[in-house]
Amino acid sequence: MTLTLASSSEDGFTVIKVDGVLDATTREQFADYLAAAGPDVVLDLAGVTFMDSRALGLIVHQWQTSVTQGSRFALIGVQYTTSKVMWITGLATRLPLYDTLDEAKRALA
Numbered sequence: 001m002t003l004t005l006a007s008s009s010e011d012g013f014t015v016i017k018v019d020g021v022l023d024a025t026t027r028e029q030f031a032d033y034l035a036a037a038g039p040d041v042v043l044d045l046a047g048v049t050f051m052d053s054r055a056l057g058l059i060v061h062q063w064q065t066s067v068t069q070g071s072r073f074a075l076i077g078v079q080y081t082t083s084k085v086m087w088i089t090g091l092a093t094r095l096p097l098y099d100t101l102d103e104a105k106r107a108l109a
Contacts, residue, residue, distance in 0.1 A: 002026075004047075005033045011105055013072065014038045019047030022055030030055060034062050039071035042104050046077025056085050063095060074104035 003026035004019040014037045022030055034041075041062065045051075059075070066073035074096045078086065086092040098104040 003029055005030070007033075007037065010042075010101065013040045013042045013105070013108075015042045015044060015101065017044045017047065021050045022048055023050060023052040024054055027054050027058065031058050034058060037062075039066070039069060040073070040108075041066065041071070042074045042076060042101060044076050044101070045083065046079070048079070048082050051083045051085055053085050053089070056083075056089065056091065059095070060091065072108040074098055074108060076101055076104050 002020045003022065006017045006019075008015050008017075016033065016037060018030075020026065043059065043062075063073050065071075076098050077100075078092075078097050080087060086095065096104070096107070098107060
């Protein structure tokens with residue numbers, strides 16, 4: 001299983017583009033990348049081909065840490081077909097999900 005992570009800076013946010021599988025085999029790589037991301041993060045999950053509950057747990061932890069620290073956090077490009085675990089757990093209605101980076105930036109401004 002492969003996972004490609006790339007980050008860029010945009011208007012004060014670290015935008016992390018995630019491509020590939022988020023599961024037990026890529027959990028450590030994803031966790032390390034998130035830990036180094038900085039305070040204001042947008043995760044672009046449009047390239048995710050599969051997500052398991054462990055990866056969702058990392059995302060929820062990052063979101064909770066951001067909220068606790070007064071930072072900004074958003075998810076963009078989330079697809080039901082590859083991230084069903086978000087809907088199954090009910091977290092899709094709680095997490096800050098946006099279709100595009102512009103929508104996320106406007107909502108978090």
